Amino acid sequence: MKVNEVPQDITYYEGVKRACFALNDEGKYVVVTSVGWDDEAVVNGLAVDDLAATLEHTRKAVLAGVKSPLCYHMERRQMTPEILAKTAGIAAFRVKRHFRPEIFAKLKLSVLDRYAQALAITKQELMTVPQK
């Protein structure tokens, strides 16, 4: 890749620049900063949309009373039940069990505290999901 071939499409980097290695005119490698690449943005967009769609799906499920808000907040933090289990210090099978709203509603305050701390949110936030 030559220096003038380094993609400079303003995309999702949001002002953050990324270093790329490229050949300059004398055939020497230099670091060139890139502000983004459209084709990369397509790929990243697909992944981000994917996450957003799953999150939206979960949010609706929570409002419909099928899942507990814990599931929503876990996905918002890009965690899996296993990661959340290790982070909160609660066995993974219990975490998965707490995704059922009727069981989540009966949880002790101490357990909720651990979840809230693991997800870095307040307990009030943990009990609810945004309405839209």
Added chain:
Amino acid sequence: MTTELAANGKPYVHHHGAHCETAVTSALFRYQGVDISEPMIFGIGSGIFFGYLPFIKLVHLPVTAFRYKPGAVFHKAAKRLGGDFVIKTYRDPQKGMDELRQVLKTGQIVGLSTNLYWLPYVTERHRHNFNGHNIIVLREIEGGFRISDPTFGDPVDCSADGLDQARFVPGPLNPHGYMYYTKSVNPHPDLRGACIKGMKDSCSLMLRIPLPIFGVRGMRFLAKKIIKSPDKLGFQEACRHLAGTVRWVEETGTGGAGFRYMYAAFFHEAAGLFSSDELADLSKEMTAIGDNWREFSLTAARIIKQKDKAEETFAKAGGLILKCADREEAFFRKLQKVARQLKA
């Protein structure tokens, strides 16, 4: 490039780097007065690799690694260049933060392994749960730390709480506050010997691992999977998997084309060091291989955008990887011969 001051007033030059680990290692050496660039560290530490790990999943997608496992490049490069490092992990976060402050007061700069998701200065879109992001702490400031994150253009400020969270977040493969700083560094390292060791090691990593998922074999394995994926998984799901692969090639701080350009830069520097034409040729060949990987990313993006439907197919994308595999196999076979003849 920006100059900052460490705790004892010694100037520290912040270089914008492509990859966190190699750039941090290079910065630690530079701070001690050994001028060694990021690609050199990458080559000496045998960073180049390929591995397709379908059984390890991140965000429900298999991992495709273009570099050797996190931490290994630092260890190998430090050993081969004769740098002695203090390496520590902690059970108790409070103790870890206290010791960090003490070491900073002695005028050292400290490398840390952190979780990328919890670093407060990273924007929402770039966050993901990755437990091996390397940064350098320069000094303590009011309410936090001054941090040189080589993947950012300039040094940044980070709150103490945020750093604590990022260093000690529990979970799988968590960093446990992993921290390293220089004890002593050989001021005149044997660069030539270290380069030869790095090259030989890379050759065996790429060619000799007798498993079908590593090295050039791994590339062929992945290529075949990609070619079959639309029939097996359906178009949408196949696109997701392809996008996942491309993110590993371009997005994970590789300096472009899955570290291949950085590796070419290493050969460019090594050619000057050994004044060898063969290494210069290898550098050009590596650049061409990098261009080939770029073409793969481009093809993949077009498939996902559904442009030129007839022309851009999964078979073409897979074919490009097969081509990369063939070229890289030839490259490393040649490198084996060349490296044997080099004199330290």
